[in-house]
Amino acid sequence: MRCPSCGGLEDRVVDSRAAEDGSTIRRRRQCEHCATRFTTFERIGEVSLVVVKRDGRREPYERAKVRSGLDSACKGRSIDAAVLDSLLSTVEDRLAVRGGEVESAQVGALVLEELRHLDGVAAVRFASVYKGFQGPEDFEREIQLLVEPPGPLPS
Known part of the structure; x- marks a missing residue:
């Protein structure tokens, strides 16, 4: 995951939890280069319709x-x-x-x-x-x- 602040590719997950509707995972990440924290959301891979x-x-x-x-x-x-x-x-x-x-x-x-x-x-x-x-x-x-x-x- 690319850091939105510095563009670095190294980060670590600080916190993970299910989003409100249960269909996504919310992850708090921290960049290893600049220590900026940011949030990402993960979804199950979509079935191609x-x-x-x-x-x-x-x-x-x-x-x-x-x-x-x-x-x-x-x-x-x-x-x-x-x-x-x-x-x-x-x-x-x-x-x-x-x-x-x-x-x-x-x-x-x-x-x-x-x-x-x-x-x-x-x-x-x-x-x-x-x-x-x-x-x-x-x-x-x-x-x-x-x-x-x-x-x-x-x-």
Whole structure:
């Protein structure tokens, strides 16, 4: 790990602990050259997912793209960045179980499902882009999904 202060490559770990959401390890390090302390985060190596787009194209899954959509949907809402990171980790864990290739619609549906539990306004904003709303009736339909309790699961 390169020291952010002096660029040295020699450091030692001073402290390690699980981050709040449990999906990362937080490590405090100290540079052996300049004694600067800095923090790093470790994640388990990502399973390489391929996203199949609506038009059939295949692209590698990019966390930053999904995060950008979340940030846009949550703009102006009082949602902490750590909460969004946790939401994204939950979605990625659920996608990893499916493995290999996932459709972009599956990614969007999982994000929307998690956002509905977090913030209704952000969920409607996200849905408007993800589902390609064309008019006010689309917003009305999505809001109804938020206010109506889910029906019984089919047996």
